[in-house]
Amino acid sequence: MQNPYxxxxxxxxxxxxxxxxxxxxxxxxxxxxxxxxxxxxxxxxPGIGEGPFTPSSSHYTVDDMDVTIMKTGFLTEYVHKLHAxxxxxxxxxxxxxxxxxxxxxxxxxxLGGGCGLAPLRSLFLTMLHDHKDYNSITFLAGAKTPxxxxxxxEVTEWRKYDNVxxxxxxxxxxxxxxxxxxxxxxxxxxxxxxxKPDGNPAIVCGPPVMMKFGTFDLLKYGYKEENLxxxxxxxxxxxxxxxxxxxxGGYYACKDGPVxxxxxxxxxxAIWD
Amino acid sequence: xxxxxxxxxxFLKKVNSGLxxxxxxxxxxxxxxxxxxxxxxxxxxxxxxxxxxxxxxTVDPLKILFYLTxxxxxxxxxxxxxxxxxxxxxxxxxxxxxxDKAMLQSGFVDPAYKQWRENTLIISSDCDFLHETCxxxxxxxxxxxxxxxxxxxxxxxxxxxIGIGSERSQxxxxxxxxxxxxxxxxxxxxxxxxxxxxxxxxxxxxxxxxLNHSSDFSEFRKVEHKNWEEVSKECIGCGACTNICPTxxxxxxxxxxxxxxxxxxxxxxxxxxxxxxxxxxxxxPRPKMTERFRNRYLCKFDYMHKNFGEIGCTGxxxxxxxxxxxxxxxxxxxxxxxxxQEVN
Numbered sequence: 001m002q003n004p005y006x007x008x009x010x011x012x013x014x015x016x017x018x019x020x021x022x023x024x025x026x027x028x029x030x031x032x033x034x035x036x037x038x039x040x041x042x043x044x045x046p047g048i049g050e051g052p053f054t055p056s057s058s059h060y061t062v063d064d065m066d067v068t069i070m071k072t073g074f075l076t077e078y079v080h081k082l083h084a085x086x087x088x089x090x091x092x093x094x095x096x097x098x099x100x101x102x103x104x105x106x107x108x109x110x111l112g113g114g115c116g117l118a119p120l121r122s123l124f125l126t127m128l129h130d131h132k133d134y135n136s137i138t139f140l141a142g143a144k145t146p147x148x149x150x151x152x153x154e155v156t157e158w159r160k161y162d163n164v165x166x167x168x169x170x171x172x173x174x175x176x177x178x179x180x181x182x183x184x185x186x187x188x189x190x191x192x193x194x195x196k197p198d199g200n201p202a203i204v205c206g207p208p209v210m211m212k213f214g215t216f217d218l219l220k221y222g223y224k225e226e227n228l229x230x231x232x233x234x235x236x237x238x239x240x241x242x243x244x245x246x247x248x249g250g251y252y253a254c255k256d257g258p259v260x261x262x263x264x265x266x267x268x269x270a271i272w273d
Numbered sequence: 274x275x276x277x278x279x280x281x282x283x284f285l286k287k288v289n290s291g292l293x294x295x296x297x298x299x300x301x302x303x304x305x306x307x308x309x310x311x312x313x314x315x316x317x318x319x320x321x322x323x324x325x326x327x328x329x330x331t332v333d334p335l336k337i338l339f340y341l342t343x344x345x346x347x348x349x350x351x352x353x354x355x356x357x358x359x360x361x362x363x364x365x366x367x368x369x370x371x372x373d374k375a376m377l378q379s380g381f382v383d384p385a386y387k388q389w390r391e392n393t394l395i396i397s398s399d400c401d402f403l404h405e406t407c408x409x410x411x412x413x414x415x416x417x418x419x420x421x422x423x424x425x426x427x428x429x430x431x432x433x434x435i436g437i438g439s440e441r442s443q444x445x446x447x448x449x450x451x452x453x454x455x456x457x458x459x460x461x462x463x464x465x466x467x468x469x470x471x472x473x474x475x476x477x478x479x480x481x482x483x484l485n486h487s488s489d490f491s492e493f494r495k496v497e498h499k500n501w502e503e504v505s506k507e508c509i510g511c512g513a514c515t516n517i518c519p520t521x522x523x524x525x526x527x528x529x530x531x532x533x534x535x536x537x538x539x540x541x542x543x544x545x546x547x548x549x550x551x552x553x554x555x556x557x558p559r560p561k562m563t564e565r566f567r568n569r570y571l572c573k574f575d576y577m578h579k580n581f582g583e584i585g586c587t588g589x590x591x592x593x594x595x596x597x598x599x600x601x602x603x604x605x606x607x608x609x610x611x612x613x614q615e616v617n
Contacts, residue, residue, distance in 0.1 A: 004381045005347040005526070007535035046530035051553065073553030089535045235550045235558060240381035243524045243542060244572070245550035249494075250579040255380070273558065 004240045007044065007089035008033065010065075014084055018150035019143075022115055023080055024056060024068045029090055032062040036097035037126040038119060038231070038259045042239055043067055044089040045082070051075045052094075052236040052254070054119035058126045059097075068118035068150065094239035096259045098123050098203065098229060104133045109195065109202040109223075111214050113142035113186045116206030117150055119231050119258075123203060124158070131161050138165045138193060142186025142210065145170050146179045167193070187214045190221060197222035205231035212272040215262055225263035232271065233258045274435040274446075275462060280453040281426075281433055282323060285359065289318040293448045295394070296354030299338065300324035301331050311402075315358065326360040327401040327428050329416075330589050334519035335365035336372060339389040342516075346526075347537040352388045357445070359396040359426075364409050364589040366397055366421040368519030374581040375522055385539075394445060397422035397438075399470060403477055406590025408603050410477045411484060414588050417470050427466040434462050484603040490574035490584065492613035498563065500612050504605045505566035507598040512543030514592035514602070515569065520577070520585040523549070544568050570609065 010029040018024055025043075033041060037059040044050030057066035071080045082088070108127065112120040124139055131137065139158070143149040149168065158166045169182035169189050182189060187210065202223050204214045211230060218228055232253045235246040241255035249268035251257065256264075265271050276284075289298040298318040303325055305312050313331045315338060318324065338358060373390070376383040400407070400416035409416060418425055423442040426433045437446070449455060515521040523542040530536045542549055545565050551557040559565045577585035586606075593602045 003347060003349060003384045005349075005384075005537045005539070007347055007530075007537065009535065044528055044530075044535070046532060046535060047528060049528045050526070073555070076553060089530065235552055237550070238524060238526060241379060242376065242381070242383065242522065243526070244544070244576075245523070245542075247568075247572070247576060250576040270558070273556075 004094075004238075005091065007091055010088050010090050012082055012084055012086045012088060015082065018068065018152075019148045021071045022068060022148075022150050023071075024066050024150075025079070025082065025088075026064070026066050027088060028064055029062075033065065033090060033093060034062050035059055035093035037100070037122045038097035039093040039095050040119075040233065040236065040239075040254075040258060041067070041090050041092035041094070043069070043079070044091070045075070045078050046087070046089060048078050049075050050089070050091070052233070052239065054122060054231070054233060054258070056118040056121040058122060058129055060126060060129050068115065068121070070115040092239055095236075095254050096257055098259055100126070103127070103201050105135055107136045107196045107200045108134055108138070109200065109218075110137070110139040111186065111190070111202060111204045111206075111218070112140070113206035113210040114144070114148070115150075116210070116231070117141055119233070120203065120205050121151060128158070128161065128164065131164060134163065136163045136165070137161075139167070140186055140189045140193070141166065141168045142189075142206070143168070143170050145172060145174055146177045165193070186210065187217050190217055195221055197224075199224070199227070201227045201229060203229040203231075205233070208272045219262075225266065226261050228262040230260050230262055230265070231258050232260050232265065234273075274437075275429070275432050275456040275458050276435060276449070276453060278428075278431050278433055281449075284449055284453050285318055285324070285357075286320060287452065288357065288448070290320075292452070293444070294355060295357050295445075297356045299356060299358045300326065301328070301360040304332075324360060326398045326426055326433075328360075329400050329402050329404045329407060330362040330364055330591070332591070332594075334517060334589065334591060335361055335369060336519050336522070339369065339393070340372065340376075340383075340386055340522055343538060343540045344385050345536065346383070346385050346539045347535065349384050349388075352392050355392050355394060357394045357396060359398070361395050361397040361418075361422065362400060362589075363397065363415055363418040364587040365519050366395070366418050367409075367414060367587040368589070369395075370421050371520045371577070371581055371583060371585060371587075372522060374583075379580070394423045394442060395421075396424045396426060398426040399428070399466070400473055401428060401469070403473065403480065404590060404594070406593040406603075407477060407588070408481050408484065408590050409588035410474065411481055411486065411603060411606075412584060412586050412588040413488060415470070416473045416477060427469065429462055429465050429469075434458050434466050481603070484607050486603075486607040486610040487614055490578065490610070490613070492616055493571055493574050493609060495616045496609055496612050497616075498567075500609070501567045502563045504608055505563045505600075507600055508545075508562055508566050509598050510545050510547070510562050510565065511597055512545040513595040513597060515543040515545055516541050517591045517595045518585075519587060519589055519591070520573070544572065570605065574606075
C-alpha cells in the first residue's frame with residue numbers, strides 16, 4: 001500500500017480565469033494520477049497548505065489534469081496567485097467515484113450550480129468520451145449571473161452531440177450584461193425538460209441550498225433515493241478517513257463519499273449545512 | 274515461565290545497553306517522589322533506577338509512542354531497530370487494537386504508525402493498584418491483558434510469571450534464557466495470578482459501583498440537545514481529553530515543504546476545538562461547545578462502534594484526570610446512558 005501522505009509534484013502549464021472568483025488550473029503531475037471521475041485530490045502549495053478539490057477533467061487524461069477552484073479562503077487566495085510554471089503538490093486520489101457502469105444505457109441527468117460544476121465537468125467529459133454508451137445525457141448548469149458562468153468556451157463543443165443536452169440558467173441578469181439563455185434558478189429548469197425519472201440516475205452538485213432543494217425537487221418528480229447521487233464535498237481534509245473532520249454521523253465524506261446516494265445519508269444530521 | 278524480578282530487571286538493563294538486536298527499552302517510572310498521588314511516565318530504561326512495571330497506567334497514553342504528537346509522515350524515514358516497551362496496561366493494549374483497525378485495516382495504511390507497530394515488542398503487565406479514575410470494568414475491560422501483547426508479566430511475590438502472547442517474542446525469550454534463570458510455571462503459580470487478578474478486579478468493581486451504566490450506547494444520538502447542554506456546561510473546550518485519550522487520533526497535516534521538497538508533518542487535532550474541521554470561508558460544523566462535547570461522546574460510543582465494531586473508550590480514565598473543569602467522563606456516560614434509555 002502506498003503512503004497516503006505522498007505528495008506528487010505537478011507543474012501548472014495554464015491558468016484560466018473562468019469568472020471573477022473562479023479559476024481553472026491545468027497541470028501535469030510528475031506521475032499519472034489514476035483517478036475515477038467523482039474522486040478528489042488534495043492540491044497543495046509548498047509551505048502554505050493543501051485543500052481537497054475534485055479534478056474537473058476527464059478521468060481518461062491522468063497525466064494532464066484540471067482543477068477548478070473558487071477564491072474562498074486562505075489557501076485559495078494563494079491558489080489564485082499561481083502562474084504557469086509554478087509547482088504544486090498533489091495527494092490522492094481519494095474517496096468514492098460516480099458508478100458509471102450503473103449509468104450505461106440510461107438517461108442521465110446532471111444538475112449543478114456555481115463551483116459545483118467542477119466535479120460535474122469531470123463526469124460530463126468522461127461520459128462524453130463514451131457518449132454512445134448512454135441513452136441520453138442532460139446537463140443543467142446554473143450560475144448567479146452571466147459573468148459567473150464557467151466553462152464558457154466549451155459550451156459550443158458540448159452541444160454538438162445528438163444525445164447530449166447542455167442547458168444553462170442564471171439567477172439574474174444585471175444591467176449591462178448580455179444573456180440569451182434561461183433566467184431562473186437552475187432547479188426550475190427541471191420543469192422545462194422531459195424528465196425520465198423511472199430507474200434513471202440524477203447527479204447533483206452545487207452550493208448546499210441548491211443541493212437541498214434540487215434533491216427534494218428530483219424526489220418530487222419521481223427520482224428514486226438510491227438513484228440520486230450527491231457530491232457531499234464538505235469538510236474533507238486528510239483524504240482517507242483518519243482526521244475524522246468530515247464525519248457525517250459515522251460516515252466520512254472523504255472515504256465513504258464524496259459521492260453518496262441520497263438514501264445512504266438521508267437520515268444523518270446536518271447534511272445540507 | 275517464572276523469572277526473578279531482580280534478574281529480569283538486570284536483563285532489561287543489558288538489553289537496553291545493546292544486548293541482542295533491540296534499540297532501546299522503555300519502561301514506566303514514578304515521576305513524583307511522594308507516594309500520596311503516584312504518577313507514572315514512560316522513559317528509556319535507566320541503569321540506576323528500578324522501573325515500576327506493575328502499578329497502574331501511565332499519565333500519557335501508549336499512543337504517544339506509536340502515533341507521535343508530531344511526526345514527519347512524508348517523506349518517511351526508516352525505523353529499522355526494534356524497541357521494547359515494558360509495563361503496558363490492558364487499557365492501552367485495547368486502544369492500540371483500535372488504532373490498528375483505524376490505521377492499518379481501514380483501506381489506507383498510515384505508514385509511520387505501521388513502522389512503529391512492526392518495530393516494537395510490547396510487554397504488558399497486570400495492574401496491581403488502581404488509579405482513582407480507572408474504570409475499564411465499566412466498558413467491558415479488565416485490569417490485565419488477555420491478548421494483544423507479545424509478553425505479559427504478572428507479579429508473584431519476588432517473581433514475574435511471564436505469559437507468551439506472540440511468536441515474535443521468541444527472540445527475546447531465547448536471549449533471556451541465555452542470560453537469567455527461567456523456571457517453568459506451575460499450576461499453583463497460575464492460580465495465584467488468577468486470584469490476584471480477581472482481587473484487583475473486585476476492588477475495581479466495588480470502586481466504580483456508583484458509576485455503573487448500561488452497555489448499550491446505540492441510543493446516544495437520540496439524547497436531546499438540552500441534556501447535552503446540562504452535562505457539558507462546565508466544559509471549557511481545551512481539548513486535553515482528546516489529546517490524552519488513547520484512542521483519539523484526529524490529525525492535522527502541516528505543510529513544511531521547502532521550495533524544492535514536499536514535507537508533510539502530522540500532529541494531533543481535537544474535535545473539542547472551534548477550529549476543528551473549519552473550512553474555507555470560516556464555516557465550522559459544530560460552532561457551539563455543546564455540539565463539540567456531544568461529538569466526542571458520539572465518536573467514542575457510536576461512530577467508532579459503527580466503524581470498527583467496538584467502542585472507543587477503554588476506561589483508562591485519563592480524560593477525567595486531565596479535565597481542567599473536573600468533568601468526570603464516567604458520570605457523563607452514566608447520565609447520558611440513563612437519559613438515552615428513557616428516550617428509548
